[in-house]
Amino acid sequence: MRMQSYILLLAGLIGINACKADKDYSTPATDNPLERPAHFPPAHYTHDKNTYSQAGFELGRKLFFDPLLSANNTISCGSCHKQNEAFADAGNALSKGIYGKTGIRNTPAIFNMAWNTSFMWDGGVNHIEVMPLSPLTNKVEMAETISNIVYKLNRHKEYPTLFKNVFHRDSIDDQQMFWALAQYMSNLVSASSRYDDVYTGKASFSPEEQEGYNLFKQNCSACHAEPLLTDYSFKNNGLDYQFADSGRYRITRNEKDWGAFKVPTLRNIAVTAPYMHDGRFATLEQVLHHYADSIIQTPSLSTLLIKNGMSGLHLTADEQRKIILFLQTLTDTKFLTKDGLSQ
Ligand code: HEC
Numbered sequence: 001m002r003m004q005s006y007i008l009l010l011a012g013l014i015g016i017n018a019c020k021a022d023k024d025y026s027t028p029a030t031d032n033p034l035e036r037p038a039h040f041p042p043a044h045y046t047h048d049k050n051t052y053s054q055a056g057f058e059l060g061r062k063l064f065f066d067p068l069l070s071a072n073n074t075i076s077c078g079s080c081h082k083q084n085e086a087f088a089d090a091g092n093a094l095s096k097g098i099y100g101k102t103g104i105r106n107t108p109a110i111f112n113m114a115w116n117t118s119f120m121w122d123g124g125v126n127h128i129e130v131m132p133l134s135p136l137t138n139k140v141e142m143a144e145t146i147s148n149i150v151y152k153l154n155r156h157k158e159y160p161t162l163f164k165n166v167f168h169r170d171s172i173d174d175q176q177m178f179w180a181l182a183q184y185m186s187n188l189v190s191a192s193s194r195y196d197d198v199y200t201g202k203a204s205f206s207p208e209e210q211e212g213y214n215l216f217k218q219n220c221s222a223c224h225a226e227p228l229l230t231d232y233s234f235k236n237n238g239l240d241y242q243f244a245d246s247g248r249y250r251i252t253r254n255e256k257d258w259g260a261f262k263v264p265t266l267r268n269i270a271v272t273a274p275y276m277h278d279g280r281f282a283t284l285e286q287v288l289h290h291y292a293d294s295i296i297q298t299p300s301l302s303t304l305l306i307k308n309g310m311s312g313l314h315l316t317a318d319e320q321r322k323i324i325l326f327l328q329t330l331t332d333t334k335f336l337t338k339d340g341l342s343q
């Protein structure tokens with residue numbers, strides 16, 4: 001009798017734990033949106049004065065997908081950042097903005113932004129609450145002025161009420177707009193890939209994926225650090241002698257940063273081709289080929305990409321293939337298809 005109740009108790013505990021493990025962290029999660037995945041480190045952005053609410057998230061989402069925010073009402077943030085492409089812009093090496101203009105860089109994916117310590121390929125923006133200033137006013141992106149956006153929002157038939165419900169102020173100002181966008185972007189959390197299931201002990205890799213994972217840990221994770229798959233540092237990963245875009249150097253003017261770019265996350269990497277800050281590689285095969293044999297040695301090349309005194313990671317074709325099999329486990333289909341994240 002006593003034994004039986006122990007077993008029941010045990011089953012109950014397992015039941016509760018299983019339930020916890022299956023929790024949906026690709027926010028807006030149902031109960032507590034700001035609760036972060038248990039296997040992630042603490043988030044960098046903690047909302048500070050920008051108190052999170054579901055209505056604030058939805059307002060940020062509406063703004064993100066509204067072309068009203070551009071000079072000629074044709075381009076929204078969502079024109080370049082698309083959910084099923086992990087909020088990147090698959091297929092376009094360089095971004096395509098207003099009046100058919102082409103930008104200078106590849107559109108990065110947007111998720112897990114609450115962990116970002118800086119924004120942009122060169123880290124030129126350091127806070128999520130000012131981040132949208134750049135695309136909104138950039139001449140080849142949305143080309144609008146902040147004062148005109150605020151004017152349009154205040155005259156709009158829905159926005160005044162929506163903003164008032166969230167921020168309880170009489171009129172809309174730029175800070176409220178930035179706050180709403182931050183509530184939305186910082187709560188796009190991708191943490192439900194098969195990799196996450198393995199990382200949290202709920203699943204296992206196939207033998208070849210496991211070999212790929214081991215190779216990844218030996219060759220890549222010094223920069224693409226687990227579990228976010230980036231360490232947020234800036235590195236020159238050997239793409240060029242003559243960088244058309246000097247990257248981090250533009251911000252710091254330090255020779256060591258010549259051609260260094262922010263280490264991007266590799267989560268959802270299989271759906272965001274083409275790759276690198278200028279979209280130069282169309283496939284993961286090309287990326288792996290670059291790391292294996294085509295690293296260009298310059299004074300600012302990261303020493304992590306020099307092996308046995310020679311630049312490059314010297315991976316065999318079979319090793320490259322296995323690393324790609326591993327990279328494919330980083331796709332979070334739940335996040336890419338979840339309702340409520342796009343409009
Ligand atoms: C024309 C295409 C385009 C539009 C429109 C656009 N973006 Fe971007 N976004 C980009 C590109 C390209 C970058 C990288 C820019 C760079 O590194 O210089 C970027 C970078 C970002 C980043 C930084 C991501 C990171 O990991 O560092 C965020 C966040 C972001 N955009 C949010 C927005 C928001 C919010 C809007 C609307 C207000 C917006 N974007 C509109 C193309 C676009």
Ligand code: HEC
Binds near residue numbers: 302
């Ligand atoms: C020294 C640090 C470092 C190491 C080691 C490293 N990377 Fe990178 N990786 C970077 C940086 C920096 C970028 C962005 C460079 C750019 O765009 O100019 C990048 C970009 C990428 C991209 C393109 C991401 C995107 O969104 O466009 C992929 C894929 C990638 N790396 C995979 C790997 C793999 C696989 C390995 C191991 C074989 C590896 N990296 C090792 C620093 C590193």
